[in-house]
Amino acid sequence: MHSITELARAFGLSRSTLLYYDRFGLLSPSVRTRSNYRRYSEGDKARLATLCMYRQAGLSLEDIGLLLAAEQDGTTEVLQRRLHSLGEEIRELQAQQSLLAEMLQVKARGWHGTSVDKTTWVAMLRAAGMNEKAMDAWHREFEQCAPEAHHDFLLSLGISQEEARKIREQTRAS
């Protein structure tokens, strides 16, 4: 039999985490003392070990509730759902990485390098999840706040002087 603080320490959790799990029926101590103190059995401890493993996999407490309740039935589906959502989350973070990397590069060279062309740039922003509207708006802002830098930027994408002027006019018009 373990006290709440003992069990928490054994798993590197906080006391309030165990209080939370109790409140939502994920892990309730099998015994309460006369003075209402929580007493956790070895079985409770085992259940917590499983719970922690599922948490390591980033599953929501709701899903973990299902897994602990079902115990062997259709658990595969829940795990596979999480595996898929993980893939999406990772791709999203990677898109954020490239966007940030590009922002830093751009700041460093002040728009004066030519290491990236238009197609690459657009693909990058699109990969970062930026939609048409946001990109248009971003161009308009750039044109308004720093028209010369915008022109330099367009040239840096390998666009000709003349075409750059056209694009800027369209940007202002829309």
Added chain:
Amino acid sequence: MHSITELARAFGLSRSTLLYYDRFGLLSPSVRTRSNYRRYSEGDKARLATLCMYRQAGLSLEDIGLLLAAEQDGTTEVLQRRLHSLGEEIRELQAQQSLLAEMLQVKARGWHGTSVDKTTWVAMLRAAGMNEKAMDAWHREFEQCAPEAHHDFLLSLGISQEEARKIREQTRAS
């Protein structure tokens, strides 16, 4: 001049998001009508475009506030901090991926394959962020709930019959 709903739609946001940004001073409309309606100028729109780009990079609204206020000074540090935290987040999710993949594999073959050895298994769990205590607890749980499966599992890691018995005794003792 744009109404709140107009601006929201233009950027694919909800009205309540703009209300939220206003409340925390990230983007306040430069004009209010007599009837207290928000009116956003082109400058406000430009600011929102920048804000959205930073959000695409997964920056917190607090950091975005700093970036919008500083405008050119020391912004690099904030962006680099985020780039680093992104690396950690991605590694964590990848660890979750391998843990989940392993759990699914294990479920599929019911502990009867031999495709993974002890070192690999421990390294995998450790990579998934599992600490000593959690691993010990997990072994104890396994031993208690399904001793035979635990034995099979240990054998599947390439451990000898005799050594498996020792480990199980230690597990029960601790």
Added chain:
DNA sequence: TTGCTCCTCACGTCACGTGAGGTGGC
């Protein structure tokens, strides 16, 4: 007058963290 948009609270979300105020055990 009828819809439509807008306004301001205020409360809910997720997985806890952080006190406040009080009681039990050695």
Added chain:
DNA sequence: TTGCTCCTCACGTCACGTGAGGTGGC
């Protein structure tokens, strides 16, 4: 009696979403 652990509310976090109840504009 003194610390220590425990208890139960209740409110805060982050970035909004979702009504409730009311008002302005065409």
